[in-house]
Amino acid sequence: MKLIFASLLLASSTAAIAQLSAPQPVAYVDPIPAPRDIPYPGTMTVKVDATDIERGIIEVRQTIPVRESGRMTLLVPAYLPGKHASRLELDKLGGLVIKAGGKTLVWKRDPVDVHAFHIDVPDGARALDLEFQFLSAVASDQGRIVVTREMMNLQFEQLSFYPAGYFTRQIPVTASVTYPKGWQAATALRPTATVGDTITYGTVSYEVLQDSPIFAGKYFRRDDLGQGVILNTVADHPRELAVTPEVLALHRNLVDQAIKLFGSRHYDHYDFLHAITDRMGGIGLEHHRSSENQNDPGYFTDWAASLPDHNLLPHEFVHSWNGKFRLGADSWTPDFRTPKRNSLLWVYEGQTQFWGHVLEARSGMSSKADVLDKLASIAASLDNRPARSWRSLDDTTNDPIISARRPKAWLSWQRSEDYYNEGLLIWVEADAIIREGTGGARGMDDFARAFFGIRDGDWGQVTYTFDDVVATLNSVYAYDWRAFLTQRLTEKAPRAPLLGFEKSGYKLVYTDTPTNWMTRTQKHGKYLDLIYSLGINVAKGKVSAIQWDGPAFKAGMVVGQEIIAVNGVPYTEEVLKAAVTAAKGGKAPIRLTIKTESQVRDVALDWTGGLRYPRFQKTGTGEGALDRLLTAR
Numbered sequence: 001m002k003l004i005f006a007s008l009l010l011a012s013s014t015a016a017i018a019q020l021s022a023p024q025p026v027a028y029v030d031p032i033p034a035p036r037d038i039p040y041p042g043t044m045t046v047k048v049d050a051t052d053i054e055r056g057i058i059e060v061r062q063t064i065p066v067r068e069s070g071r072m073t074l075l076v077p078a079y080l081p082g083k084h085a086s087r088l089e090l091d092k093l094g095g096l097v098i099k100a101g102g103k104t105l106v107w108k109r110d111p112v113d114v115h116a117f118h119i120d121v122p123d124g125a126r127a128l129d130l131e132f133q134f135l136s137a138v139a140s141d142q143g144r145i146v147v148t149r150e151m152m153n154l155q156f157e158q159l160s161f162y163p164a165g166y167f168t169r170q171i172p173v174t175a176s177v178t179y180p181k182g183w184q185a186a187t188a189l190r191p192t193a194t195v196g197d198t199i200t201y202g203t204v205s206y207e208v209l210q211d212s213p214i215f216a217g218k219y220f221r222r223d224d225l226g227q228g229v230i231l232n233t234v235a236d237h238p239r240e241l242a243v244t245p246e247v248l249a250l251h252r253n254l255v256d257q258a259i260k261l262f263g264s265r266h267y268d269h270y271d272f273l274h275a276i277t278d279r280m281g282g283i284g285l286e287h288h289r290s291s292e293n294q295n296d297p298g299y300f301t302d303w304a305a306s307l308p309d310h311n312l313l314p315h316e317f318v319h320s321w322n323g324k325f326r327l328g329a330d331s332w333t334p335d336f337r338t339p340k341r342n343s344l345l346w347v348y349e350g351q352t353q354f355w356g357h358v359l360e361a362r363s364g365m366s367s368k369a370d371v372l373d374k375l376a377s378i379a380a381s382l383d384n385r386p387a388r389s390w391r392s393l394d395d396t397t398n399d400p401i402i403s404a405r406r407p408k409a410w411l412s413w414q415r416s417e418d419y420y421n422e423g424l425l426i427w428v429e430a431d432a433i434i435r436e437g438t439g440g441a442r443g444m445d446d447f448a449r450a451f452f453g454i455r456d457g458d459w460g461q462v463t464y465t466f467d468d469v470v471a472t473l474n475s476v477y478a479y480d481w482r483a484f485l486t487q488r489l490t491e492k493a494p495r496a497p498l499l500g501f502e503k504s505g506y507k508l509v510y511t512d513t514p515t516n517w518m519t520r521t522q523k524h525g526k527y528l529d530l531i532y533s534l535g536i537n538v539a540k541g542k543v544s545a546i547q548w549d550g551p552a553f554k555a556g557m558v559v560g561q562e563i564i565a566v567n568g569v570p571y572t573e574e575v576l577k578a579a580v581t582a583a584k585g586g587k588a589p590i591r592l593t594i595k596t597e598s599q600v601r602d603v604a605l606d607w608t609g610g611l612r613y614p615r616f617q618k619t620g621t622g623e624g625a626l627d628r629l630l631t632a633r
Contacts, residue, residue, distance in 0.1 A: 032073050032116050033165035035334040041067045042127075043203060044173040046160045050216070051180050051197075056136035056147035060159050064128045066100075069121045073164040074098075074107075074128075077157035077210060077336035078115040082286050082323070084331075084342050084400035088157060089143055090115060096132040100125035115337065116164065134158045137281075144281030151217035151234040151280055153273075153292065156209045157336070167334040171206040177214065185216035186232030188271050188289035210336065211287045211324075215273035223248060225255045228269045235276040236297065243300040253363035253632075254314055258321075260633040261359065261445060263453040266325035272313060276300065284312050286319030288459055296524070307520040310365045311374070315356030321452040322355070323348045329463040345397040346489065347469060350423015355448065357424070361630040368630050372506070372616050373517035375428075378421045379508050380532065380614030382496035386548050387415040393422050394489040409559050413548035422496065426488050428626070429500030433484070434477045435625045436503060443629065446476045505624020506616040512581070514613040528573045532612040533580055534590070534605055538563060541571055543594075555603040557594065564600065565593035577611060584610030 042065025049059040066072065076093070078086045098105045100122055110116035121128070137143035146153045154177065162171055178198040179185055189201035189212045204212070217234030221241040225231050231251055235241050259265065271290040275283075276299050285292040293316055295309040328344030342348075361371040382388070396418040408414050431444040451472045455462070466485070473481040488497055498508055510532060514522070522529055527539035535550020536543050536557065543561045546553050563571045566579045567590065579590050589604035618624075 028112065030112075031071075031118070032075075032110065032113060032337070035167050035338070036165060036170075037167045037334065038170060040163060040166045040171040041065065042172075044160075044162070044171065044206070046156070046173060046175045046209075048154065048159055048175065048177040050147075050152060050154060050177055053147055053149055053152070053180055056138050056145075058134040058136060058147070058154070058159065060130070060132050060134065062130040062132075062160055064130070064161070064163060066121050066125055066128060069123045069125065072119055072121050072128075073110075074117045074119065074130075074161040075164050075335070075337055076115050076117075076161055078113075079333060079336055079338065079340045080157060081211065082319075084340060084345065085404060086115075086339075086401075087404065088115065092135045092137070092143070092158065094133040094135045096130070099129045099131075100127070113337070117161070130161060140281070144283070145279065146281060148236075148277070148279045150219060150236050151215065151275055151277060153275070153280060153283065154214040154216070156213070160206075160209070162206050162336075164335075164337070168207040168210070168336060169205045169334075172203050173206050173209050174200065174203045175209060176200040177216075179216050180218070183216050183218055184220035184222075185214055186220075186222070186230070186234075186271055186273055187214040188212040188269070188287065189214075190269075212290065213273065213285075213287065213292055215275060215292070217275075223251070225252045225272075227255045227259055228265065228267065229255045229272070230270070231272045231274060233274040233276060233300075236279055240276045240297055240299070240301060244303075247300060247303050250364050251313070254317065254359060254365055257359050257362040257633060258314075258317055261355065261362075261448055262321050263449045264321075264456040266320055266452075266455075266457075266459045268457075268459060270317075270320060272317070274313070284316055286316050286323055288320060288324040291316035291319065305520060305524070307366060307370060307517060308524040311356055311360050314359040314363065314365060315352055318352045318355045318359065321448075322352045325459065325461060326452055327461050327463050329465050332461060332463050342397040342400065343394070344464070344466065344469075345400075345417075346393065346419040346423035346426065347464075349417070349420045351427050353420045353424040354427040354444075358629060362632040364632070368627075370515075370517050371630060372626075373515035375424075375501070376506075376508060376515070376614045376616040377518060377521075378424065379496060379498055379501060379616075380510075382418065382422050382425065383498060383508065384532065384547065385412050385415065385418075385496070386494070387413045388496065389492055389494050391415045392490045392492055393418060396422075410546065410548055412546075425497050425500060426485070427500075428504065429488075429497060430473065430481075430484075431629055432500045432503035432625050433479060434473075435628075437477050437479060440625070440628070442476055443625070445633075447472060450475060501616065501626065502619070504626035504629070505618060505620055506626055507619050508614060509617045510612040510614055512611040512613070515615050518613055528576065529613075530576070530580065530611070532614065533609060534607055538573070538576070551605040551607040552603075555592075555605050557592075557603060558596075560596070562595040563592055564595055567591050568593075580607065580611050583608050 045063045047061045098107050105119050108118045136147045137145050181197055191199045192202045193200040215234050219235045219238045221233040223231040267289040273292050275294045282294045283292045293312050299306045299309055330341035360366045361368050396415050399417045435443050470481045527537050529537050531537055531547050534552050535547030536552040537545035541562050543559050566575050569575050583590050586608050589606045592603050
């Protein structure tokens with residue numbers, strides 16, 4: 001009976017499904033021409049008026065030569081180098097008007113690719129004249145602040161269109177910018193004319209224009225670091241521009257040590273675009289002949305306290321070689337519409353992270369002890385990331401597209417852009433393997449010169465594949481690098497690969513006293529780090545991070561909850577740390593009173609291990625491989 005009933009039910013369900021409406025998809029043919037490696041017929045001009053600093057509205061007039069009538073597609077850049085995903089703030093485009101011969105044309109945005117705009121060029125037209133505004137954010141909840149009363153950051157991907165159908169390196173363009181009166185500007189572009197507050201820059205390809213942002217400001221300092229490198233600094237206040245000869249010498253050391261490392265320069269000149277500000281939005285973004293860098297006030301004037309910021313310039317400078325000159329083959333694209341593939345970010349960003357910290361130590365930007373403490377913090381973070389058990393490192397190279405750096409409630413169980421720091425661990429281990437196998441005669445320095453040091457003076461791009469990385473490693477030291485890299489990229493291990501540090505003379509341990517680096521970082525970031533004890537970080541009394549399966553997690557706590565009291569005592573950072581210390585070796589839980597929206601409740605955290613902070617402990621005697629790696633050349 002049950003079988004008959006089931007058969008009848010299935011038959012009736014099948015009949016009902018068969019009677020449902022069932023549309024077919026509308027055919028779609030991509031109307032946007034594919035890029036061709038041929039010269040564009042004419043030179044575009046882009047004229048920018050950046051004088052409205054009160055409202056942050058940037059006016060743009062652009063002229064695009066045309067040679068024939070008919071359908072034409074204009075693009076705004078979508079997939080931006082260095083951002084590893086489509087990140088343009090397209091919503092900030094305003095007032096777009098396109099004319100030809102004084103006649104306004106009708107434009108139509110593509111319904112599939114919203115970065116594309118279709119127009120019909122009339123007979124006899126010789127150029128398209130565009131007018132529009134970039135409506136920069138005026139509050140942080142609208143996006144990154146790029147214009148203040150003291151400074152601005154102009155990025156040409158937000159200030160221009162380009163014609164579809166051409167490699168961007170084949171489209172010539174001349175840009176000019178009118179700045180607020182009395183301001184100074186820095187960029188990798190070089191001026192050809194200055195009239196009043198308007199600077200006209202030399203003609204470059206559209207690819208180079210996009211790769212040449214501008215920092216400009218009311219308070220400006222320019223320092224020659226040697227080797228064709230300039231440090232251009234803008235600041236919220238002129239007092240932030242005061243720098244001692246000793247601190248400036250460290251920045252010159254950075255340039256010298258980088259040239260010694262790579263044995264080449266892949267720029268004709270290089271400009272650090274550097275903002276010391278808490279008003280303009282933060283940034284750290286690489287370009288071939290420049291980089292965009294934001295550090296907090298006090299960077300120059302309180303050098304010891306600015307320790308957490310000392311790695312930014314080394315990291316971005318390394319990118320001139322790694323990421324700009326040498327680039328993963330699947331990340332290179334002929335235009336800014338073609339999607340980027342990021343399978344080799346563990347080289348692009350991972351090895352840049354590695355060399356950035358090495359150069360930070362070699363230059364003296366940070367002491368060797370502080371760099372070791374930074375590396376210990378990185379090692380501990382990854383060693384306490386249970387997400388490694390289900391998500392391999394290679395999958396994190398998709399994170400720029402998946403999450404675009406949005407906050408994560410359970411980062412230790414989700415992973416993030418771990419190809420940066422776990423990529424670093426790969427290269428520490430590679431250095432240890434090479435040094436061990438060659439009796440200390442060779443190391444990753446030899447890889448850097450062989451891989452990045454080719455073609456001195458060439459600031460084009462040379463792509464590479466996984467096989468190229470393996471081949472270069474084997475040229476330095478014969479080893480099964482393919483198996484090694486494949487294992488590290490694909491393994492789902494419960495703990496981080498710390499063998500490189502162990503081979504190099506250091507072991508990760510935990511003590512009840514934070515390192516200088518961690519103390520400075522907590523003060524700089526205005527938070528309390530208890531992630532290795534209670535499994536939480538706390539910022540301004542609210543939980544800002546939760547360790548998966550840690551004491552706070554097991555007590556049901558989540559990010560965003562406010563801690564009101566600790567064991568009945570009103571919350572302060574010192575009260576909470578004292579409670580963790582007092583509970584060490586005991587049996588009683590630590591009781592927190594927490595508030596979630598309108599609810600207040602008590603939770604009990606079972607933790608009797610006391611305060612725990614990571615650091616490295618030296619093993620063996622004498623100088624180890626890591627010591628030699630961090631030593632100035």
